[in-house]
Amino acid sequence: MAKGNNSEYKKMIDKQYSDLMKHCQVQMEKIEKDLPEPKEDFQAVLKEHGVSRRDFIKWTSAMTAALMLPPIFRPMVAKAAENFSRLPVVWLHFAECTGCSEAFLRSSYPNVDDILLDTISLEYHETLMAASGYQAEQNLEKAIKDFAGKFICVIEGALPRGLNGKYLTLGPKGKTGIQVAKEVTSKAAAIVCIGSCSAFGNIQAAKPNPTDSVSISKALGISTVNIAGCPPNSVNFTGTLLHYLLFGSLPTLDSLGRPLWAYGKRIHDDCERRSHYDASEFVEEWGDKGALKGWCLYKMGCKGPYTYANCGKVRFNDAISWPIMAGHGCIGCTEPAFWDTMAPLEKPLDEKTYGGGEKTVDNIGIALTGVAVAGIAVHAVASGARHSGGKK
Amino acid sequence: MEKIVCKKEWSVAMRINHWAMALSIFILIATGFYIANPFTVSQGDTVHKFLMGHVRYGHILFGVFLVFLFLWRVYLAFFSRFHADWKDFFAWADVKASVEQVKFYLLIRKDAPEHKMLYGPMQSLAYIGLMFMVFVIVVTGLILMGAGYHAGFTALCYKILRPIENLLGGLAVVRYIHHIFTWFFILFIVVHIYMAFWYDAVLKQGTISSMVSGVLFEREKK
Numbered sequence: 001m002a003k004g005n006n007s008e009y010k011k012m013i014d015k016q017y018s019d020l021m022k023h024c025q026v027q028m029e030k031i032e033k034d035l036p037e038p039k040e041d042f043q044a045v046l047k048e049h050g051v052s053r054r055d056f057i058k059w060t061s062a063m064t065a066a067l068m069l070p071p072i073f074r075p076m077v078a079k080a081a082e083n084f085s086r087l088p089v090v091w092l093h094f095a096e097c098t099g100c101s102e103a104f105l106r107s108s109y110p111n112v113d114d115i116l117l118d119t120i121s122l123e124y125h126e127t128l129m130a131a132s133g134y135q136a137e138q139n140l141e142k143a144i145k146d147f148a149g150k151f152i153c154v155i156e157g158a159l160p161r162g163l164n165g166k167y168l169t170l171g172p173k174g175k176t177g178i179q180v181a182k183e184v185t186s187k188a189a190a191i192v193c194i195g196s197c198s199a200f201g202n203i204q205a206a207k208p209n210p211t212d213s214v215s216i217s218k219a220l221g222i223s224t225v226n227i228a229g230c231p232p233n234s235v236n237f238t239g240t241l242l243h244y245l246l247f248g249s250l251p252t253l254d255s256l257g258r259p260l261w262a263y264g265k266r267i268h269d270d271c272e273r274r275s276h277y278d279a280s281e282f283v284e285e286w287g288d289k290g291a292l293k294g295w296c297l298y299k300m301g302c303k304g305p306y307t308y309a310n311c312g313k314v315r316f317n318d319a320i321s322w323p324i325m326a327g328h329g330c331i332g333c334t335e336p337a338f339w340d341t342m343a344p345l346e347k348p349l350d351e352k353t354y355g356g357g358e359k360t361v362d363n364i365g366i367a368l369t370g371v372a373v374a375g376i377a378v379h380a381v382a383s384g385a386r387h388s389g390g391k392k
Numbered sequence: 393m394e395k396i397v398c399k400k401e402w403s404v405a406m407r408i409n410h411w412a413m414a415l416s417i418f419i420l421i422a423t424g425f426y427i428a429n430p431f432t433v434s435q436g437d438t439v440h441k442f443l444m445g446h447v448r449y450g451h452i453l454f455g456v457f458l459v460f461l462f463l464w465r466v467y468l469a470f471f472s473r474f475h476a477d478w479k480d481f482f483a484w485a486d487v488k489a490s491v492e493q494v495k496f497y498l499l500i501r502k503d504a505p506e507h508k509m510l511y512g513p514m515q516s517l518a519y520i521g522l523m524f525m526v527f528v529i530v531v532t533g534l535i536l537m538g539a540g541y542h543a544g545f546t547a548l549c550y551k552i553l554r555p556i557e558n559l560l561g562g563l564a565v566v567r568y569i570h571h572i573f574t575w576f577f578i579l580f581i582v583v584h585i586y587m588a589f590w591y592d593a594v595l596k597q598g599t600i601s602s603m604v605s606g607v608l609f610e611r612e613k614k
Contacts, residue, residue: 255554255555256558265542266539266563268540276438277444278442278444278445278448279438279441279442279444280430280433280443280444281438282432289434290432290434298430299429299430303564305540305563305567306539306562306564306567307563332562332564335562335563336561336562337561337562338562338564341561341562341564341565341568342564348428348429349564349568349571350428350568352568361568361571361572361575362429362575364575365574365578365579368575369578372582372583373582376582376583376586379586380586380590382499383499383590383593383594386499387499387502387593387594
């Protein structure tokens, strides 16, 4: 590229970013005006948890990079984090195990992401709230009324459609999950689905799916932001909410509703064991020599090549580890219907079996080829007899 | 004395396309099975090993060849100046001729039925099936390739084909379909090679050599 073009290009990029910055500042002012004061001072909370100012600055750099923004946005990310608890959140639980909430809340050494989630202004969260029965119902109604069009609706869990939705009834009024979801989501500013259950149906929707469970978007016919995973990473959730705070809009999504900044590449693309894959170094059985050396888990059924997620980059539990680092292959939990499409989970895909768990596609292929060859042999001999001697 | 004349059957483009496709498919099957079920190279240091990398390189290279060979073959089917054969792919639509052809194959009928078109009815069915198989394997292949490479032509293809990936149910399903279709190719190859030899032996017109020389031999009728 010529030098002149280069500077022009740089100017264009600079202009785009300065426009984005202005948009961001306007947005932040709007939030500070519109939304209630934070209940706690975020910096004080950080201090309480033993997170130094320096750690916080480091976190803003990492989060800015994760959101694919240039470093000039660091102060804005810090500001958004301070304003994080202004954002009213209604957290709904449907057909699920609460594992996502657990995964977010139960870190022994909480990092900034976890503390952010601790300070989040939860207007309604079935697992965490003190209220129960009619009182809880009142809280929900009040939150929807007070913050209509402003709150973020976070949903954990799929919606069963069988028996008119009666496989899942909630609360003192015995409403079905679908009714509750419709009431709340219709007033929400944005709907964020946490976990593969609400995003894609997950295990409830796996074959044979007796309760006819489906994802939120399918059950209600709406578009949602899907933070897929079983459980997903807290970074992917906080990052998405920060993006909403920063720009007043949701991040760019892929065709399945997952934020591209987090789900834009496959596990396989950023895997720390990838070099062993290319070098043909595979773990052949659990605990063998290759496993000790940290070789590729492809032959142990790793589904990293078929799975879009950033687990390898952000890791879990205070970034200590993640499944492949721990020595087990990826099971593909961020993909739709992964219990069905990724099975068998600890064997390569082509070892999926048919006919009482005996025959793989390769067995069937070999058998059919054998039949074809045998048929050819018979036909050849018969043809020899039939067409012998005579000239055409 | 009988007089034997040469009848041109296959254009040069068609023959080159045939053998290039055959070569690509054989390499793709071999490399494909390695990628599906690789063996471990235990000896030596990781830095000096790159077997899976090389195999995947070969697979992708010949896969892209196959994409262009397929597009070329479809072009020839419609616009070949020697003989655009797209109509001949539907010879099986003639039910009566199909029945006669099956009788001939099952050795019930001894003399070969006349072909009204370039391909026999069963042959046309196999070839249109092959075209479909190449199409599916090429599309699934481009999706699997595009998932790992994020630039250039591949990324463009992937952008266009991503809805198909979602429709099928994700990369895992795409990869499984890719694997199943490999077996259809193997079955096709077994039967195709046998039928070519069988025709050569029964009709004695030089079916095998026609794919190299382009001509069939015919006895001139008196």
